[in-house]
Amino acid sequence: MTMERRTVLKRIGGVGAAAALAGCSVQEQGSGGSDGEQAAGDGSGDGADGGTQQSGGTATAWYQLQDSEQPARQDAIRTFESETEFGVDGSDISDMEKKTTSAIPAGQGPEIFEWAHDWVGDYYQREFVVDQSDKLSVSLDQFTDAAASAVQFDDAVVGLPHSAETVTLIYNADVVDEAPETIDDMVAVMEEYHDPSSSQYGLSSPFVPYFTSGWIQAFGGYIFDPDRDPALGLDADEAIEGLQFALDTLRPYMPDDPTYEPQAATFSEGNAAFAVNGPWYLATLNQNDVNYEVATFPEIDGGEVTPYTGISMWYFADAMSESGADATAARNFVEWFATNEDHATRLAEEQGAIPVLDSLVGSDELPDHVRTYSQTVSQGVPMPTDPRMNKVWSPLENALIEAFNGDATAEGALTAAAEEIRSNWE
Template sequence: MALQRRKLLAGIGGMATLTAAGCLGNEDEGTTLWHDFNDGEQETLEEQVAAFNEDREEELNVEQVPEIVDQLDTAIPSGEGPETFAWAHDWVGTYYDRDFVYDASDDLSIDLDETFTEAAADAARWEGGVYGLPYAAETTTLMYNEDLVDEPPETLDEMVDIMEEHHDPENNTYGLSCPPADPYFISAFTQAFGGRFFDSETEDTRIDDDEFIEGVELLRDRIWPYVPEDPNYDVQVPVFADGNAPFAINGPWEVGGFRDGGVDVTVTSFPEIDGGDPTPYTGIQLWYFTSNLADAPDEELETAVEWAEYHSTSEDAILSNAEDHGFIPVHQKYADDDDLGEDVAAFAETVGMGVQMPAHERMDQVWNPVEDGLEQAFNGQASPAEAMETAAEEIRGRWD
């Protein structure tokens, strides 16, 4: 499901201290942060929270919350849940529309435009308000196993040749590890010829445009044949993690785990595509301010805002996130720093190829129909044109 992609986007932090079992951020706990981060960045996040809490009377409580999407949907309307949480920027419009977020414009001590890149500052805003603070940019990109690949492919044709060489499903080896029907992960290909999932200006989907359908055909013919038959993320990732594929398409949240498992992984950018340009979706990670802050005691409001300002501007936090985990800084002072490591440089290059995910509330209805349509096209149940036309009709029906 596309929600699996969106869940994984949250993975640029780590497991942190759990509060009492079964108690998710009720109003008696003080200021609470929720996340659904991967385990790999656990130590970093814990160190950052500990540094922030030092000498504070009102400490920040941290909860790791599985299925955070469903938990937020239930908790916030009832006045429970967190005061802040981490997620990509594409929820801003939807959560604004549902009164889930709080406008902290008058509470901030920093100027967004003077502090962050233009894209990051814009990602935190919606309808004139500021609903979070940005702390990193991210995208998915190509990675390769240096034990199987000598150098990154310059063209898609070269990449296909290498995938063909290693692809042998009967012996549990494949050409590529990638959830092939997940719109976020494969956006570099579906948008390569000018197609787009959604147009914020017209407030309409463009998946039934010829340019998008051409991208789906490319994906079906050049990518789909080389991945494991099961498209689920939890099936795809171990293929590369176990050394059974030369390539993976994934994000910074998996790099540490691959290396810890013994894969000599190198992060690179997407290869050239004949007649097009790889155009992946990119995201800005935010510390969101929830509507629980509207009636919160002053000390809780201050703690939530001060945490977001600390984490998004602290040199220690920015550098450790970049150097240890490949997160792309969005603070102006560090965004163009060439000394943050090869991983950051590679992800930054791919971000430069991409387009930012729309934050429009209508975008939330795009993901699943597109994913279903891609699977139908890949499995031969429909042509790419038929599948995308059907998906577009379903999306527009959901908006009505």
């Protein structure tokens, strides 16, 4: 949560090399990706030791996780099964968007699948997900307003939220003494450490939509906002200024491959001073024994870094409309997963997941890095659930990669992307 959504968005929405408010996941993705880091799953099962037929039915559950995220998911399934009469057959899926859009219409989809909230409107209108508001035994009042809003569309409740996410600054504590207060402070450190000939880089940050959204939207610009006129703001001067800022200020200190895995690996292998990444990434850093700290974005003159944020959620797929034993198992698992404080606390501690249960939000028991991500979430903007958003990710991803590689200017890349998106909408 590698994750497709996290490439384009992190899990957070879309297509492309992608596992958002406040998941991505997207994953990313990942194309928001949700918008890269994808665990190589083929949908054949992830060894969660679930799926044993139990008296209450067995839910088929799809998700897309990094290898480092798998143990907690497997433990969650086993715990749920041990405490209830239900079973869960969990499978890690390598391309959630492709799999869900092909399998669900063919009647071969799961009861539930996990992703960021940006698919809510699109999938509901396409009848890939269904309203379960009259069948739930938990109240949305248990969650933050942002999380409760994220799982609804046209008064339908199409899933339950379990955590919030966004991207923020991470630094290598063996290289950087303290979090930079300003962008100039950050640039000074990157300049000193950056030495590609020695495989050392100032910054590791996928140059894809979800991760780059904070810079594009830093100077009053916006990518897409259905409440504005025009709804698409990519080709406005403020958005172009934001992308140009990222190209001028950050691009010179990054590895030459803009996609998720190469960028993320550079920092997780100890070869970068800074990274921009989400809470899902912390499990990998912990696994690799990286000495890191999480910080809010530095101050920039004339603006504020405003990244996309997301809600990771379990969607109720069309198979839930059959209302059989397996659907009951799925609904019970999702309710348990979304409201279990012990599990939410574990994900916060191990993976930096930001709880959306009101009973845990702001708790002094949460790790420092979770509270830091929460701060960044508060300055970010939720990914839109409007169905048109799903046609934004891929053209924007292509535009960013072209600009990153020097094949287009910031203005040329965003203008072309905006034209393609408007054409796709028509």
